[in-house]
Structures are given as structure tokens and as C-alpha cells.
Amino acid sequence: MTWETVIGIETHVQLSTKTKLFSRASTEFGKSPNTNVNLIDCGLPGVLPSVNKEAFYKAIRFGLAVGAQINQTSIFDRKNYFYADLPKGYQITQMDVPIVIGGTIDIETDEGIKTVNITRAHLEEDAGKSIHDQFDGYSAIDLNRAGTPLLEIVSEPEISNAKEAVAYMKAMHQLVTYLDVSDGNMSQGSLRCDANVSVRKIGDSELGTRTEIKNINSFRFVEKAINFEVKRQIKQLENGKKVTQETRLYDSVKDETRPMRSKEFANDYRYFPEPDLLPVVISDQEMQEIKDNFPELAKEKEERYAIEFELSEYDAKILASSKPMADFFEQASRETKNYSLLSNWLIGEISAFLNKDIIEINQSKLTPINVAMLINRIDDQTISGKIGKSIFEEMYIHGSSPDEIIESQGLQQISDDSEIEGIINSVLEKNPDQVAAYLSGKDKLFGFFVGQVMKLTEGKANPQTVNTILKEKLKE
Amino acid sequence: MSIQFKTIQQLREMLDKKVISSEELINETLKLAEDLKDLNCFVTMNEDASIEKAKKIDQAERVDSTLSGIPLAQKDLFCTEGLRTTCSSKILSNFIPPYTATAVKKLESAGSITIGKTNMDEFAMGSSNETSYFGNVHNPWKKGYVPGGSSGGSAAAVAAGIVPAATGTDTGGSIRQPAAHCGITGIKPTYGRVSRWGMIAFASSLDQAGPLARSAEDCAILLNEMSGHDSKDTTSLDIESKDLLHTINQPIKGLKIGIVKEFSLDDLDSEVQNCFEDSKKLYETLGAEFIEISLPNISASVPTYYSIAPAECSSNLSRFDGVRFGHRAENVEDLNDLYIKSRSEGFGDEVKRRILIGTYALSAGYYDAYYKKAQQVRRLIKNDFELAFESIDLIMTPTSPGTAFAFGSKGAQNPIELYLEDLFTISSNLAGLPAISIPHGKVNSLPAGLQLVGNFLREDQILNAAHIFQQNSEFHLKKPSMEEF
Numbered sequence: 001m002t003w004e005t006v007i008g009i010e011t012h013v014q015l016s017t018k019t020k021l022f023s024r025a026s027t028e029f030g031k032s033p034n035t036n037v038n039l040i041d042c043g044l045p046g047v048l049p050s051v052n053k054e055a056f057y058k059a060i061r062f063g064l065a066v067g068a069q070i071n072q073t074s075i076f077d078r079k080n081y082f083y084a085d086l087p088k089g090y091q092i093t094q095m096d097v098p099i100v101i102g103g104t105i106d107i108e109t110d111e112g113i114k115t116v117n118i119t120r121a122h123l124e125e126d127a128g129k130s131i132h133d134q135f136d137g138y139s140a141i142d143l144n145r146a147g148t149p150l151l152e153i154v155s156e157p158e159i160s161n162a163k164e165a166v167a168y169m170k171a172m173h174q175l176v177t178y179l180d181v182s183d184g185n186m187s188q189g190s191l192r193c194d195a196n197v198s199v200r201k202i203g204d205s206e207l208g209t210r211t212e213i214k215n216i217n218s219f220r221f222v223e224k225a226i227n228f229e230v231k232r233q234i235k236q237l238e239n240g241k242k243v244t245q246e247t248r249l250y251d252s253v254k255d256e257t258r259p260m261r262s263k264e265f266a267n268d269y270r271y272f273p274e275p276d277l278l279p280v281v282i283s284d285q286e287m288q289e290i291k292d293n294f295p296e297l298a299k300e301k302e303e304r305y306a307i308e309f310e311l312s313e314y315d316a317k318i319l320a321s322s323k324p325m326a327d328f329f330e331q332a333s334r335e336t337k338n339y340s341l342l343s344n345w346l347i348g349e350i351s352a353f354l355n356k357d358i359i360e361i362n363q364s365k366l367t368p369i370n371v372a373m374l375i376n377r378i379d380d381q382t383i384s385g386k387i388g389k390s391i392f393e394e395m396y397i398h399g400s401s402p403d404e405i406i407e408s409q410g411l412q413q414i415s416d417d418s419e420i421e422g423i424i425n426s427v428l429e430k431n432p433d434q435v436a437a438y439l440s441g442k443d444k445l446f447g448f449f450v451g452q453v454m455k456l457t458e459g460k461a462n463p464q465t466v467n468t469i470l471k472e473k474l475k476e
Numbered sequence: 477m478s479i480q481f482k483t484i485q486q487l488r489e490m491l492d493k494k495v496i497s498s499e500e501l502i503n504e505t506l507k508l509a510e511d512l513k514d515l516n517c518f519v520t521m522n523e524d525a526s527i528e529k530a531k532k533i534d535q536a537e538r539v540d541s542t543l544s545g546i547p548l549a550q551k552d553l554f555c556t557e558g559l560r561t562t563c564s565s566k567i568l569s570n571f572i573p574p575y576t577a578t579a580v581k582k583l584e585s586a587g588s589i590t591i592g593k594t595n596m597d598e599f600a601m602g603s604s605n606e607t608s609y610f611g612n613v614h615n616p617w618k619k620g621y622v623p624g625g626s627s628g629g630s631a632a633a634v635a636a637g638i639v640p641a642a643t644g645t646d647t648g649g650s651i652r653q654p655a656a657h658c659g660i661t662g663i664k665p666t667y668g669r670v671s672r673w674g675m676i677a678f679a680s681s682l683d684q685a686g687p688l689a690r691s692a693e694d695c696a697i698l699l700n701e702m703s704g705h706d707s708k709d710t711t712s713l714d715i716e717s718k719d720l721l722h723t724i725n726q727p728i729k730g731l732k733i734g735i736v737k738e739f740s741l742d743d744l745d746s747e748v749q750n751c752f753e754d755s756k757k758l759y760e761t762l763g764a765e766f767i768e769i770s771l772p773n774i775s776a777s778v779p780t781y782y783s784i785a786p787a788e789c790s791s792n793l794s795r796f797d798g799v800r801f802g803h804r805a806e807n808v809e810d811l812n813d814l815y816i817k818s819r820s821e822g823f824g825d826e827v828k829r830r831i832l833i834g835t836y837a838l839s840a841g842y843y844d845a846y847y848k849k850a851q852q853v854r855r856l857i858k859n860d861f862e863l864a865f866e867s868i869d870l871i872m873t874p875t876s877p878g879t880a881f882a883f884g885s886k887g888a889q890n891p892i893e894l895y896l897e898d899l900f901t902i903s904s905n906l907a908g909l910p911a912i913s914i915p916h917g918k919v920n921s922l923p924a925g926l927q928l929v930g931n932f933l934r935e936d937q938i939l940n941a942a943h944i945f946q947q948n949s950e951f952h953l954k955k956p957s958m959e960e961f
Contacts, residue, residue, distance in 0.1 A: 039575055043795045045568065045676040046555045046577060048709050080791050080838070082815055089794020139811070141799065270838035272847055275680035275788055278710050 003199045003237075005230050006207055007165050008157035011172050012150050013182045014126065014190040015058045020147035021125045022049030022092060022277075027149075029188050033131075033142035041147045043087030048276050055149035056282055058181045059099045059123050060290050062151060065179055065297065066118055068103030072282045074123065076274040081267050085128035085141050093124035093152075095271045105155075105175065107167040116168055117156040126150050145189075151181070157196065157207065162226035166219050169193060173219075177323040178297050184323075192217040195226055198243070199233045208233070209243040213250050213257055225250035229257050301326050309339040318347050324362040325351075328371075335372030338379045345375060349389060353396050365399030374402040382406065383413050387459055415462040420453070421469050423461065427452045428473060438474060446470070479504045481637030481955050484546055484694045491545050498530035498545035498589070505547040505591055508638045514961050516613045517633040519552045520560045521592040529589050542697055544587030549633045549642040552593035553600060554580045554685070555674040559590070563676050564608035565598045567796045567803045567822025577674025578709070579643060579685045579702045586701045594629030594642060598824045599793065600650055600678040602626050603897035604886065607826040612883055615658060617922055619960040621880045624654030624897075630688050631658040635956060641689035641698055645675060647682045648781050649876075649901025652913035655688050656875035656925020659915040659954060661942065662688040663695045664901075666933050667908035668713035670699075671706030677792040679785035680711075682905040691952055692914060692942035696720035699935065715933070723936040724943045729763030731941060734868035737770045739900065744877055751917035751924045752874055755945070759872075762944060767868055771860040776853050777903040778895060783837050783850035784906075789827075790834030796822060829891065858907045865931040870938055873900045875913040875925030900927055910935045914942045915951040923954070 020027055023040035040047045056074065063070045077095035100121035106113050128146035132139050153172070159165050173191055177184040184191050198210035211233070213225050228250075233243050248257040296304075298320045305316035319329045329346055336342055346361075350371070354361055374395065378388045383406060391405045406412055414420060427449055428435055438445040453466050479487065479501060490496045496504070506523055526547070533545045550556060553563045555573035562568045576584070584590060597607040605613045605628025613628040615621040616636040623632040627644030631654035634642050644651040646664035655662030663686045670685040677683060687698035703717040735756075741749050756766060798804035798818030805817030823831070837846035864871070877899055887894030904911040909929055916926035926945075930938035946952045 042800055044555075044573065044575075044801065045561070045563070045571070045795065046553075046573070046575075046672075046674040048673055048711075050708055050710060078791050080794060082794065082797060082812075084797075084799050084811055087795060087800065089797060090791050268840045270791070270835065270840075270843075272787060272791070272838050272843070276677075276711065 002202045003234050004202045005161055006157045006198050007159035008196040009155045010194040011153040012192050013176050015055050015149040016183045017054045021055050021149035023147055036144040051280050059151050061179050062181050063100035066103030069101045071099050074099050074280040076277050077271045078274050080270040085130045092274050094122035098122035105171050107171045109164050116158050119154040119156050121151050121153040124150050162223045165226050166223045169222050186217050197229045209245050212247045221252055311343050315343045324360040328361045328368050331368035332372040336375045342375045370401050387411050413462050414460050420465050483690045484640045498533040502526050502530040512961050515632050516611050517629040518592040519595050519610050522559055522590050526589045526591045541586045546588045547591045547639050548588045549594045549639045550580050550590050551627050551630050551644050553676040563599045564596045564610050566609045571802050578671035578706045582701050597626035598827050600626040601826050601830055603894050615880045616956040624657035626650040627654050634660050634688050641694050644688050645685045647678050648905050649898040651686050652901050653876050655913045657880040659923030661692050661695050661914050663912040666910045668711055670702045671709040671712045673706055673708040679788040692939050696939050724940050726940050728944050731764040732868040733764050733766050734769035734871040737768050738774045747919040755916045755926050769864040773856040773860050780850045780853045781902045783846045786830040786834030787837045787847045790831045854906050861907045871929040873927045875927040879919045879922040904929050912938045912942050
């Protein structure tokens with residue numbers, strides 16, 4: 001029997017505002033527990049929310065980018081439930097009137113571009129964090145995250161498999177980072193999703209019963225969690241059992257999904273309009289300002305790079321695919337003229353290091369100026385490409401500047417003809433047997449001589465100069 | 477020279493003429509509060525800090541505010557930095573706020589001195605002050621009788637002459653009804669006139685702070701200071717506040733006063749009716765005209781209120797969970813148990829009743845029938861007022877259907893009986909309109925209150941009408957004998 005999968009995704013995007021959605025406390029990640037917390041965030045008696053418009057601007061920017069309808073009047077609702085890291089006992093969210101309605105996102109699938117429809121996106125505040133394993137017999141609460149603005153983006157159930165779900169998340173990630181709506185840092189929870197998964201027999205018009213996998217925070221886990229869940233559901237149905245509508249958690253260690261305890265989701269949230277907030281109105285003028293300051297998106301950058309920097313379409317696309325990489329490239333391109341060498345390094349050597357550590361370039365110790373300087377030193381032949389690689393490793397590990405490394409380690413390339421000639425002479429003198437063998441037709445020994453020269457110069461001799469002089473010498 | 481029963485204006489004069497220093501005034505006030513502590517007006521006193529502030533004021537060279545050095549009492553649901561704020565609830569009985577409510581801050585910046593926090597119905601839920609965790613407050617006019625509620629402690633403290641004025645809050649009548657029962661003046665401003673920042677919420681869309689004092693004029697002095705936009709409260713109105721003292725004492729000839737057809741007084745005590753008729757006559761002699769108006773949906777205001785207010789309160793009170801502040805139960809098994817025990821132990825019966833009603837009204841399947849329906853009716857009530865105010869300047873009703881009653885005599889068997897205390901006051905909260913209660917006579921030797929409801933933002937009109945009434949009558953000058961205390 002053949003089955004098809006239907007997936008809808010709710011993406012929770014932490015908006016990269018300086019302060020929280022309803023308070024002036026900082027949203028900075030990684031601060032000591034309960035330091036980014038003010039009276040409002042800890043829900044003290046008598047406090048009231050005040051609005052951070054920056055979050056609205058970011059949400060609207062997202063809406064405009066996906067071609068959605070924008071509700072310029074935002075109305076908030078309370079979602080009531082008790083949890084220790086939810087200070088007020090309710091979350092301020094948008095139920096009936098989301099700020100963003102509709103829109104589409106294009107994703108890349110094996111069959112080409114697929115357009116996924118967005119149902120809605122609404123603003124809400126994040127909860128704090130409960131820490132259960134650090135204090136014996138107690139749970140601890142960290143409210144630093146409480147009140148951080150979230151945009152919850154709900155897709156239509158139009159995603160057909162785990163791979164597409166990953167493509168959707170990647171497209172979403174690229175979009176929100178490009179829009180500067182979010183830093184997109186998945187390991188810090190800036191982008192996470194819930195996947196609604198169901199299966200049905202091909203040809204059925206009715207959707208199957210769905211389960212919701214909560215809080216997935218990496219591309220890899222999206223794929224694994226959905227694949228597991230699809231297999232599990234098909235097995236249930238093929239064994240004549242039913243799929244229970246429920247909320248499940250993905251356990252990445254065991255690579256399985258399992259139901260959350262019923263207590264954790266069996267809630268009547270008692271939504272009602274938030275009486276502490278008047279409707280927030282975004283004026284036509286503010287809308288215009290958002291439109292006027294719209295950032296350049298990936299596709300536009302890609303096209304511009306190919307023309308402005310004369311890069312191949314392929315290279316331009318790779319550089320533009322990640323916002324941090326594109327930003328880095330653009331900044332470095334102001335300090336060097338050799339764009340193709342810069343692009344080669346970014347796509348090749350540098351990406352290899354970043355991928356190994358699974359980080360984005362802006363999370364590394366590299367700076368655009370340093371990388372551009374490295375490119376310039378290779379370009380002006382101060383160093384060879386090979387030395388460049390060892391210098392790069394130093395830069396990557398310590399964040400040092402290439403000139404400093406070249407200076408302190410004396411790595412300047414030797415391009416001086418007479419100096420190289422002297423070294424070649426001494427190599428040839430020391431190896432008369434090899435010279436004789438070469439002259440008698442063993443061409444391969446040429447490499448041996450080059451190697452000897454490089455050894456003596458610790459790799460600093462300009463290889464082209466060495467080649468030229470050595471060839472002449474061996475003719476004599 | 478006694479400072480008891482003095483108005484703000486009188487104390488100002490005494491201070492200005494150096495008949496008394498600020499420090500002496502505060503010491504006298506604290507002594508009076510101590511002597512009258514059987515009234516149980518106060519939950520927490522602020523002795524040291526208030527004497528300290530009085531000393532500073534005495535040392536200051538200039539006095540530039542009417543309120544400088546004037547003792548005030550704050551209802552115990554205004555957060556006061558470093559001074560315990562309980563909402564008269566066990567659940568907050570150990571809560572010391574790290575910040576001060578805007579309304580109080582404004583009064584204190586004007587030089588007034590907070591001498592203590594007044595008793596109230598728990599979380600402002602009640603009309604008799606009998607739901608307080610800290611015990612009943614006696615009506616200064618009669619021991620063993622309620623002062624009204626929920627701002628019962630504030631009303632009693634003013635009526636007993638301990639302080640010239642106090643703050644209160646009014647969600648369905650909680651300033652006006654106790655003012656009426658205690659024979660003083662109290663005004664609930666237009667919703668949004670006074671910032672709610674730091675006011676512990678009961679029902680966010682209905683709560684509004686205001687003053688209780690010995691005269692309309694003193695109310696105007698306090699309200700002048702308390703009003704104004706606050707960026708910390710998005711529901712506070714961003715409009716310029718007019719000087720209410722400037723517009724007080726205008727002739728009221730031609731003032732059009734509406735009498736609500738649907739508020740039949742026939743069922744009320746005949747003495748209540750008499751007071752009302754007498755006040756009408758007084759206004760007529762002063763040149764006002766009376767016009768019968770219809771508020772067709774007004775009869776729905778009590779059920780509407782008791783759907784909306786508990787719904788909001790059920791959510792507002794969720795933060796009292798024993799996790800971050802307030803009462804936390806001991807020996808709990810898990811998080812749920814912590815909630816259940818902390819809240820069961822911390823809240824009183826009336827608060828629990830309203831949380832249950834509100835939770836029910838918001839539940840899936842009931843939301844449309846209760847909360848949503850109530851909001852629609854609220855809109856209709858508001859529309860009724862809007863229409864009525866096209867042909868009148870203000871509306872006159874009794875403040876309360878009766879007068880103060882004996883402890884335990886109402887609502888013990890049937891809470892609805894007590895809810896009807898707010899029959900005449902609730903609609904102005906639903907419509908967000910300003911309303912004032914002034915004393916206008918006695919019924920069975922207890923004070924009765926007259927309510928004037930104004931149009932949106934027309935505090936000036938009702939304060940003026942109240943002031944003119946007080947210029948031409950002596951009800952507000954009457955003092956309880958206090959012999960029983």
C-alpha cells in the first residue's frame with residue numbers, strides 16, 4: 001500500500017530586538033540567570049505591558065517579504081495556563097487577528113522550486129526556562145527569555161516529506177536572517193519549530209489524524225523526527241491501529257518521538273482579549289518607512305554578485321545563500337580587488353573549517369579585514385597559496401592578522417631571483433647524482449629539486465621563480 | 477489644636493501659618509490612627525518614613541504644592557516601594573514591592589505623605605470590606621456596621637477624620653459606595669484618566685483609581701495630581717489634564733441633569749427616596765433642569781459586570797502562584813501541588829468564587845455565551861450612555877440602594893444580595909465614565925450618597941456640580957461622634 005505524508009510547520013522565530021516585546025529589559029542571550037529581567041518580566045503585581053514597536057516592524061518586514069496581508073492594527077489576547085516559567089500565568093499572544101495573514105515561501109526540492117503557502121504569522125512573548133537538573137530536589141527558573149518577542153509562522157499543510165520540511169526550514173532561516181528579523185541561531189533557540197505530521201493513502205481526500213512534534217531546533221532533527229514519525233504512523237495504520245491526535249517530543253538521543261504526558265498539553269487556554277493593551281496601530285507612514293528600508297534579499301544579492309564581482313553564478317549563489325557569509329564577503333570585498341580569489345577562499349578553505357565546527361562565519365574569529373589581507377598577500381605574492389593555508393589556520397584559531405603572522409614567523413615569500421638562484425645552486429651541488437640522472441632523461445626528478453629548494457626555504461620560495469630558474473640551470 | 481476632621485485646605489492653612497509643623501501634623505495623625513485603631517482602617521502603618529519626610533518638608537524653604545506635608549492614606553492595592561502591600565490578602569501578606577504605583581508616586585512627588593496602607597476587600601472584591609484577610613473595618617458612624625467596600629479602609633479613615641483624604645480604586649463602585657456609606661466624597665475618574673501602573677489589578681478594563689476626601693474640592697486637588705498620561709500604562713489616556721480647581725465653582729444654571737427611567741426608586745427605602753427628592757429640589761433651586769432619560773440596557777449591567785470582571789480577575793490573579801512572591805505553601809509534592817496549596821491557602825472565599833466564575837465564563841464552549849456576550853452587552857450599555865449624553869450634562873442616581881449594614885447581615889447566604897449593592901455604580905465602570913458620590917443626608921442615622929455620572933472626560937462638570945451642592949448644603953460637613961471608638 002502506498003502512503004503520502006502531509007506536513008504543516010509552525011516556526012517560532014525569536015525576533016532580534018534589543019529589548020523585549022512588552023518591557024525594556026535586554027534580550028541578550030547567555031547572561032547569568034534572571035539578570036535580563038525587570039518588574040514586567042517577572043510579572044510582579046501591578047505591572048502592565050508596554051509595547052516595543054521594533055518587534056512589530058520586524059514582523060511586518062517578514063510579512064511583506066512573503067507577500068502577505070498586513071494587519072496594521074494589532075490586537076492581543078491572553079493565553080492562560082499555569083507553568084512555573086510563565087510569570088503572569090498567561091502568555092500575551094495574537095489569537096483572532098494575527099499581524100501577518102497569508103503569503104508564500106519558495107523552497108528548493110528535488111523536483112525543483114515548490115511554493116508553500118503561509119497561513120498566518122502572529123506576535124507573542126516567549127516564556128522563561130525551567131531548569132530541572134541543577135539543584136537537588138528543586139527546579140530553578142530563569143526568566144531571561146521571558147518576554148522575548150516571537151513571531152510564530154504557521155504554514156499550510158502542504159509539505160510532503162521530511163526533506164521538504166528541511167528545505168522549508170532552511171528557506172525560512174535564510175529569509176529571517178536576511179530580513180534581519182532574527183539572528184536565526186538555532187542552537188540558542190532563536191529558530192525552532194513544531195511539525196504537524198499526518199499520513200494518508202494516496203488519493204484520499206481527507207487528511208489523516210495528525211500528531212504535533214514539539215520544539216525541534218535543528219535541520220537535522222527536523223528530518224529525523226519527521227521520518228521517524230511518518231514510519232511510526234504508517235506502521236500503526238498498517239497494523240490496523242489508529243493514530244492518536246497528540247503532542248509528541250523528539251528525543252534526539254534515542255532518535256524517536258514519544259507522547260508528552262497528557263498533563264502537559266491538556267489545556268483549555270481560555271483565550272480572551274488582553275485588556276491591558278490597547279490595539280497597537282502601525283501608521284501608513286511607518287509602513288512606508290519599513291518598505292523604504294527593505295533589505296536586499298538572497299536572490300537579489302546573488303544576481304548582483306555575478307555582475308558586480310564577476311563571479312560565476314554558482315559561486316554567487318553559494319556566497320549569497322547565508323546572510324553572515326554574504327555580509328562577510330561584502331565587507332571583505334571592500335579591502336581587496338581579487339574577488340575571485342576571495343570567493344574561492346570563502347567557498348573552499350574557509351567554509352570547510354566552518355562546516356567542521358558547525359558555525360557561521362560571524363561566529364568565528366575571522367574578520368573581513370584579516371581575510372581580505374590574506375587574499376592581498378597571496379595576490380601580491382608576499383606569500384604562496386600554500387603558506388596562506390597555514391597562516392589561515394593560525395588566523396582561524398587565534399583571530400590574529402595575517403601580516404602579524406607573516407612578520408613574526410618570517411613567512412614572506414622569497415621572490416628575489418639571486419637569492420633563489422643561490423639556493424638552487426647549492427641544491428644542485430649537493431646532489432650531483434640526481435642531476436646526472438635527470439640529465440640522462442629522468443624528468444621526474446625535477447620535482448625532487450623543487451622539493452629540496454622548498455625545504456631549505458621552509459616553503460617560502462616563490463614556486464614560479466624556482467621553476468623558471470631551475471629549468472634554466474638544468475639546461476646548462 | 478486638633479487636626480481631626482480637617483480638610484486639605486484647612487491643614488494647608490495651618491501649615492502655612494505655622495500653627496503646626498509637618499512633623500507635628502504627621503505625629504498627630506499617627507497618634508489619631510493609633511487611638512482609633514479599633515476601626516481597623518489600616519493594614520500597615522508607615523511611621524518612620526512619614527516622619528522622616530515631614531522633617532524634610534519642615535526644613536524646606538519653600539512650599540510650592542498644596543499637598544506638601546499633607547498626610548494621606550493609600551489603599552493597600554497600590555504598590556509602595558519598601559512598604560508592605562497586601563491587597564488585604566493572605567497571599568500577599570508578606571509582599572514588599574520594589575516599586576511605587578504611578579498614582580501614589582505623583583501624590584508623593586507633590587509633597588503629600590503616605591502615613592499608611594488602608595484595609596480593603598481582598599483584591600478589591602467585595603462591597604463591605606468583609607472579605608479582607610485583616611478583618612472587618614468598622615463604619616465610623618456606627619460600630620459593627622460595614623464602611624462599604626472595597627475601599628472601606630480609605631473611606632473609614634477619611635470619615636473618622638484621621639486623614640483628610642485617601643486613595644481608592646473603583647471597579648464597580650469601590651470608591652463611591654464606601655464614600656456614600658461613610659458620608660464622604662469620592663470620585664471615580666474616566667477610565668484611563670489615572671495610570672493603573674502599580675495598581676494591583678482586579679479587572680483591568682474596569683479598574684480606575686481615584687480620591688476619597690471630605691469635599692469635592694479636596695477630591696479635585698488630589699485628582700489634579702493623580703491624573704495624566706503614563707507611558708507605562710497603554711490604556712492611560714494621552715490627553716492634557718485640565719486644572720479641575722479652575723473649573724470648580726461655576727454657576728450651574730441651565731445644567732441638564734438626567735434621571736434614569738429604568739432606575740425605579742419605588743422599591744427602595746422611603747428615606748432613600750426622600751433624600752433623593754430633596755437633592756433634586758436643591759439642584760432645581762440652583763437652576764438645574766431635570767430630564768428623564770432612558771438607558772434601555774441598564775438592567776443588564778450587574779450580570780454583564782459579573783461576567784467580565786471575574787473573567788479578567790481569573791486571569792489577572794494567575795500570577796499569584798507561590799513561585800516568585802507572596803504566600804508559598806510548604807511540603808508540596810510537585811508544581812501542581814504548589815499551585816493548588818498556595819492558592820487554596822492564600823485566597824479567601826470571595827476571591828476563589830470570582831476566579832471560579834471567571835474561569836468558567838472563559839472556558840471553551842462557554843466563552844461565547846458569557847464573556848463574549850457580556851462584552852457585546854457592555855457595548856450596548858456604552859451606546860445607551862452616549863445617546864443619553866447628547867441631551868444632558870450629567871446623570872443623577874442614588875449611589876447605593878441602601879445605607880451601611882451590620883457585619884454579616886448581607887451576602888452570607890446569597891452573594892448576589894451583596895452584588896446588588898453596586899446596582900447604580902457598575903454601569904459607569906462598564907461605560908468608562910466618571911462618577912462622583914457626595915453625602916446628601918441620612919437614612920436611619922447613617923449617611924446616604926448621591927451619585928453624579930458625567931460624560932466621558934467631564935470630571936470638571938461632576939466636580940463642579942458636586943461642589944456647588946456642597947456650597948449650598950452641609951451634609952459633607954457632618955462628622956461622626958466617634959464615641960464608640
